[in-house]
Amino acid sequence: MxxxxxxxxxxxxxxxxxxxxxxxxxxxxxxxxxxxxxxxxxxxxxxxxxxxxxxxxxxxxxxxxxxxxxxxxxxxxxxxxxxxxxxxxxxxxxxxxxxxxxxxxxxxxxxxxxxxxxxxxxxxxxxxxxxxxxxxxxxxxxxxxxxxxxxxxxxxxxxxxxxxxxxxxxxxxxxxxxxxxxxxxxxxxxxxxxxxxxxxxxxxxxxxxxxxxxxVPADRARLQWLVKRRFRSGQTHGRLLASQKAGRKPVQIALAAAKAAYCFAGAAAVGIIPHKRNRQALRGIMHIGAISGLLGVREIRLYGEEPTGGRTHAA
Known part of the structure; x- marks a missing residue:
């Protein structure tokens, strides 16, 4: 057939x-x-x-x-x-x-x-x-x-x-x-x-x-860049939560604050292991960014900047 x-x-x-x-x-x-x-x-x-x-x-x-x-x-x-x-x-x-x-x-x-x-x-x-x-x-x-x-x-x-x-x-x-x-x-x-x-x-x-x-270019292989990226990611998540669940904003803020505290405590607990410490700390920073987004703080600018070493943003 x-x-x-x-x-x-x-x-x-x-x-x-x-x-x-x-x-x-x-x-x-x-x-x-x-x-x-x-x-x-x-x-x-x-x-x-x-x-x-x-x-x-x-x-x-x-x-x-x-x-x-x-x-x-x-x-x-x-x-x-x-x-x-x-x-x-x-x-x-x-x-x-x-x-x-x-x-x-x-x-x-x-x-x-x-x-x-x-x-x-x-x-x-x-x-x-x-x-x-x-x-x-x-x-x-x-x-x-x-x-x-x-x-x-x-x-x-x-x-x-x-x-x-x-x-x-x-x-x-x-x-x-x-x-x-x-x-x-x-x-x-x-x-x-x-x-x-x-x-x-x-x-x-x-x-x-x-x-x-x-x-990963040199200008992104830095803790500072990761901090900025995670914070902005949290801001986006918080803004989306605020638009989807406007009546629960105080609850969402309290939940994000609790998650941030938990992550920072976790970072302190594994402080001698750099990659685990930084992973927990960056998660905490993301939750702080979510609080910023929930509060309506304008998201930080990551893109459209002058190029560094011939490389700048794409997405």
Whole structure:
């Protein structure tokens, strides 16, 4: 009996970029993707700089890629603006996001699509594994503080991230949904996006083998950067809690304060073990950030800053 032909899938791979030369490595890794014959890919590069600084790099690499590349200039310095430009320009069955400071593995996209098709999920996350230089602090390398994986709550993923994700464009929970422009300089726009997608009934799945690698530059291999990142992450979580459970704000503040105290006590208890101490302390700082978000304090700005050593924000 003749098998029916496999359905064909069109996928747009979106890379938002901001003054980051590592974009060349990202695009180069996309050229090595191993895709099934029924999958056709296209690359969208959204340049978020005020000037079209990534245009020359993107256009020079385009002829060497096995996929069509579309360059979009979408100023300025607001990552939500760039993400939304990708959503507007996409026309495939699926849309994938990967950061401009990462490289993908050969099976990345095929694995995301396979998981989306078998699960029927509206969004599929993959792991982002950090790659540390030998100069990074030993406690940081041992504790792996920069890798990104989903958080499961009662067997479900309630939110996500944009560094490694596939979206089903026809989903009613994806179609028309956009990233919050007011969070485009602070970060947390992806946390909000996926939290709202889930709250609206969307399902988020996980593809463990859809691996993305992310080198950790020297300016991020510092405790100070992790403190700032965790605090802002807590602010985003607190703001979302405040919007979802406005009448329980005092209870949420008290709960976050208790969690922070517990984490700081835990940090003191393992003070002689640096990676365990810092992990507990950073969790405590995240809960302090949640209190800040619950109180409506404006989220600190993480992105859109001047580049350091040729590298600055992507997402």
């Amino acid at each position: 003749t098998q029916p032909p496999s359905p064909r899938f069109q996928v747009d791979i979106c890379v938002c970029t901001y003054r980051r030369p590592y974009l060349a490595e990202t695009l180069g890794s996309l050229a090595t993707l191993e895709l099934p014959a029924n999958v056709q890919a296209r690359i969208i590069v959204a340049d978020n700089d005020a000037a079209p600084s990534a245009r020359d790099l993107a256009t020079s690499i385009a002829p060497s890629l096995p996929f069509e590349l579309i360059y979009i200039h979408c100023p300025a310095s607001n990552i939500s603006l760039a993400r939304n430009a990708c959503l507007d320009a996409a026309g495939g069955d699926y849309l994938a996001f990967v950061d401009d400071d990462s490289t993908v593995t050969a099976a990345w996209l095929a694995t995301l699509i396979e998981t989306a098709e078998t699960s029927g999920a509206d969004a599929v996350l993959g792991p982002v594994r950090s790659v540390y230089a030998s100069t990074a602090p030993s406690w940081m390398r041992r504790g792996d503080f920069h890798s990104t994986n989903p958080v499961w709550v009662d067997g479900q993923i309630h939110t996500g991230y944009s560094g490694n994700v596939l979206l089903r464009r026809a989903s009613p929970h994806v179609e028309g949904r956009r990233f919050n422009l007011s969070l485009g300089k602070t970060g947390g726009e992806d946390t909000e996006y996926f939290s709202q997608l889930h709250a609206a009934g969307g399902r988020i799945a996980y593809a463990e083998r859809a691996l993305v690698l992310e080198p």
